[in-house]
Structures are given as structure tokens and as C-alpha cells.
Amino acid sequence: MVENLDIKVDDYFQKVEELKNNGFEMMVDLTAVDWFRKKEPRFELVVNFLSVSKNKRVCIKVKLTDELSIPSITSLYPSANFYEREVFDMFGINFENHPDLTRILMPDDWVGHPLRKDYGTGRIPVQFKNAPKVD
Amino acid sequence: MEENNEILKDVDFWATNSEEGGWNISSTDEGSQKMLEDEDETTTKIQMGSEVIDDYFIQDDISDDERMILNMGPQHPSTHGVLRLQVELEGEVVRRVQPVIGYLHTGMEKTGEELNYFQGPTNTTRMDYLSPFFNELVFSLATESLLELEVPDRASTIRILMTELNRISSHLVALATGGMDIGALSMMIFGFRERELILDFFEKTTGLRMNHNYIRPGGVAADLPDNWQKDVEEILKIIPEKLKDYDEMLLDNPIWQGRLKNVGILTTEECLAYGVTGPSLRASGYAWDLRKMQPYSGIDKYEFDIPVFEEGDVFARWRIKVLEIFESLKIVQQAMENMPKGPYKIQDKKITPPPRKRLDESMEALIHHFKIYTEGFKVPEGQVYTTVESPRGELGCFIVSDGSSKPYRMHVRGPSFCNLQALPVVMSDSPIADAVAAIASLDPVLGDVDR
Helix, strand or coil, X not given: CEEEEEECHHHHHHHHHHHHHCCCCEEXXXXXXXXXXXXXXXXXXXXXXXXXXXXXXXXXXXXXXXXXXXXXXXXXXCCXXXXXXXXXXXXXXXXXXXXXXXXXXXXXXXXXXXXXXXCCCCCCCCCCCXXXXXX | CHHHHHHHHHCCCHHHCCCCCCCCCHHHCCHHHCCCCCCCHHHHHHHHCCCCCCCCCCCCCCCHHXXXXXXXXXXXXXXXXXXXXXXXXXXXXEEEEEEECCCCCCCHHHHHHHCCCCCHHHHHCCCCCCCHHHHHHHHHHHHXXXXXXXXXXXXXXXXXXXXXXXXXXXXXXXXXXXXXHHCCHHHHHHHHHHHHHHHHXXXXXXXXXXXXXXXXXXXXXXXXXCCHHHHHHHHHHHHHHHHHHHHHHHHCCHHHHHHHCCCCCCCHHHHHHHCCCCHHHHHCCCCCCHHHHCCCCCHHHCCCCCCCCCCCCHHHHHHHHHHHHHHHHHHHHHHHHCCCCCCCECCCCCCCCCCHHHHHCCHHHHHHHHHHHHCCCCCCCEEEEEEEEECCEEEEEEEEEXXXXXXXXXXXXXXXXHHHHHHHHHHCCCEHHHHXXXXXXXXXXXXXXXC
16 A cells, blocks of 8 residues: 655655645655664655545655755645654755745754754753752 | 852753853744744745635735734643744734744654664653553554564454544543633533543553553553443443533534634645644545544444534534544444453563563563563564554654664654644634634644654
8 A cells, every 4th residue: 555666856856746746635744764874875755645535655765865955845735844844953954945944843043953863862961950040 | 059050160051051050041032933024925825824725815904003923822721732823913813823833842753762662652652642542552553564463353452442432532632622712611621521531441451541551562561451341331321421411512502603613714625735634634524534544453343434524614623523432432332342352462472571470480481571671672674654543633653673672763743743734724814712713623732743
């Protein structure tokens, strides 16, 4: 029921447009995987499409080049808006022509992208006792 | 006290790295998420919800003096948690909406990479805190699909029983809080009263009222308690009676109908474009339910209907939740009557821990127990995206395994996160009081949004 497709970055937007015209009404999920020191190229974008009329799913996998930039599909699927912002926030991947590419879950001035594999957990010490009081 | 401050100066942590040693909170102000007076055309369209269908009614006679941008939330009871909305008002009418989220972000996807598959459900169950069983189920189904496991019939049936009861309790909260937002305060008390019945049963079975960690890869954590049928029968008897009260009090009530009909309309086209699933999609006229279309845990064996409404307004979204409770009760009834006998988890001791008493008798049991609780079990390489129909829509879990005992990447597709994008559509061009009703009808759970 799930069809997996490997797409190149250059063909990505065209392929999504094709899917949209072929009855895939919904973009249900967009996320990325960081293959740090395991695979080359490092980042992979995973996009899941759902056709409610045909009861079918398509999973598109795009291996990103080193520029970490890919066309935004928000103009085709408005639901991609929040997902692309989340991937930008968590992985630092740039989506070209996105209407409002800002951090969505982390604070705006946050340094780094938390879901990258080289972003260590416990990097920032949290102090519970004797914390300075707020004025 | 001064000595303490001396030490603190050397500590490099984010909240206290200002020069005085105090909390540096000015830098985390709204920043670029701020709604501007004049945005560019695309952003304005998104904020006005006229991206898909341009049904915005522009009133020219309103002066700029009556136009203001203000914040709703994050600490506001009608925003169901910590949702913050920046709204631009023209007099009393909402013109633009910008949802600002992330106040409950706790990095659960990152945490999921640190926990092994056996510990995974403890993490995922905390995401959507009103329907924890669905989160555990989708994680377990994803893991089992990577392991190519079939769980025993009894485990599947217990899963269906618990998730459908959970759907009832979740919808009851949606009805209760939704009623409260609109001003029907007795609905708040009624909804939570009936939910208590179900939570009592959950507590008896799993030991906890929320965040159960009951459904685990390989089956469920424990068998149902003795005389569980009695409790379920009581639920099956009492809830339909109480639902009739709701109908009498609200659905047939002309004030209630006048308040909610033709408010916050979502069309099918908009639902599909914004990825809105679940009751909101079905209330907009599209009969899409993953339980029927892409069944999981053998739910295709049960007889139930999918209620559909054409209107797509707040009233339809309210009614559909009441009707879905009846359908879930049907499934619970069938699951109770046809509960198969047998093991409640798979007997592969590499994946599910052996019973406690076996540890005193068998060396192998001790080894398996030790391995599972220290290292966990290894899952073959692969990627999988599984879905279940949660009370809010399509709940998906995307797991990438690299062959170790921890997921390499764990991503949860929360339905609330996606449904929130439709907020500008339902809220804009309506009075602020209707906007509150529209938020309540979409039923967002912020734990699921921010993860």
C-alpha cells in the first residue's frame, strides 16, 4: 500500500506537482533524517503523501546536497507550512520560497538545531538548587 | 549568598548568562514570530485563511482606529493549554490569525532517540496526554512492523478495547471543555464526571489514570483485571444514558444551535489542503476513517459505522463527537463479548520480559530479563511509517532503525499539529466569541502539537 520513491533534489518539486495532479490530496507528514557519519549525503528528507480517493500512500525520500536547500512545497500543499518550519528549526534545512521560514518550536534566538546528531543532549547544564532569583 | 553568585558567573547556561547573573528573558521575546501591521501578500493570505478558498468578507467602512493586534494566550483557558494566538481585530471581528506554538516543547523526539524500544512507549504516551493509548499503540505497531511480529489475538483485542475506551474519554473531554468555552458550564462537570468512570477502569487495569505505558511492543504490559467485564458493562450502561442528557440539554437547545450553526466552517477542500483529518474531516463531508480504510490491530472485524456530516461547522463537529462515542461503545461491546483466551503478549522472551516468578526457577529467564531491562532488544534495519486513527485524526509514527536497540530517528506525526494550521480558516472573519468556539471544536492538544 505504501510506495517508496527516491527522488533527486532537482526533480523534487516537479514530482510533488505530479502527485498533486494524480489525486494525492494530502501531504500528511514531512520530516528529515540526519545520517551523521553514517551515510553520504548527510541529510535525507522524508515526505508522506496520502490519497484519500484512492486509499494509497506515497513516501518520497530526497537526499539533500551539501547546500541543504530544497524547494518549498507550501504553494502546492498549504499543510507543508508548519512541517517545513519544524524541519528548518530542528535540522537547519533551508526551504526556498517558503512564506515564513522561522523557528517554530524553539525560541527565535536559539543556537543550533536540536535534532541533528551532533547536537548533544545535556549540553546545557540545568541548575535546580541556588538558582538566582528573578527580579 | 554573594559567594553563590561568584560561582554562578562561571557557569555557562542559557537562562542565567546575563551579566548580572539574572534571568535573561528579553532575548526570547516574540522576535520574528511577531505579527506585523502590514505583511506581504502570501503571509496575509495564510493569516486570513483565504489561501485555498477566498471567502473573506472585507468590510471597508472600518477605520484604522478600530484595528488592533493582540495576544490570546498562552495562559488562557480557552486555548486548551499553552497555545498562543496573535489576532488582528477589526472592531470585534477577527481579521488575521497567527498561531504561535512551542511553549510545551520538551524535545520528545530527541528523547526518543535516547530510549530503547522497550522504554519507548513511556515517552510517546506523554505526547497526546488525552489519548495516551493511541500514542503507545502507534509506537508499538511501528516497532512490531520492523520486527515483523504478529501479536496474539488477545493482545490485539485488549488494544482495541482500551483504545476505543480512550477515544470515548478523549471525546468527552473535548465536549466538556468545548461546552465550557461557549458558556455551558454544566457540560464541563458532566463530561468530566463520565470520563471518571473510564479513567477508573484504566487505573484498575494499568495502575495509572494517564500516561499508562500499557501497550508495549509485543503485546500489552499486563492482563485485564479480574471481573473486568463488570466495569466495562457499567460503562456501556451508564454512558449512553448520560449522552441522552447531553442531547436534551444542548443538541435540541435552540440557543445552543443558534450559537454554533454556521460558525467556523471548514470545507472538504480546505480540510484536504491543510491536512486536517479525524472528526473535523468527517464533519466536513468526507468519510475518511483509518479504522475502515487502513485497519490496524484487526479492527476491520468489528461492526461500526462512520458518522459523516456535510455542514463542516462547529455544530457538526460537536455532533460527530457524540455519535462517535456511540460507535466506539459498539466496538467496546463487541471486543468484550469476543475477548479471546490466551497469552496477552508474545511468548518470544527476547522481546517481552518473562514473568517475575520464572526468575527464581530458570537461568534463561533471568538472562532474558537482564538483557531486556539493560540493553533492550535489537530491531532490524529499516524505516517504517505506521498510522492509527486517534480521536483527533491520523496519528503517525515514523521510525528509522539502524539495527541497534534504540531508534535512530523517531518522529511522531501529531494530528493536532497539522489541524492547527486550519485555525486561521475557521477563526478569521468571525466575531472573537465565535473564534473561541472554533478553537474548541478543533480540539487541539498542545502536548501533541509541541511534542
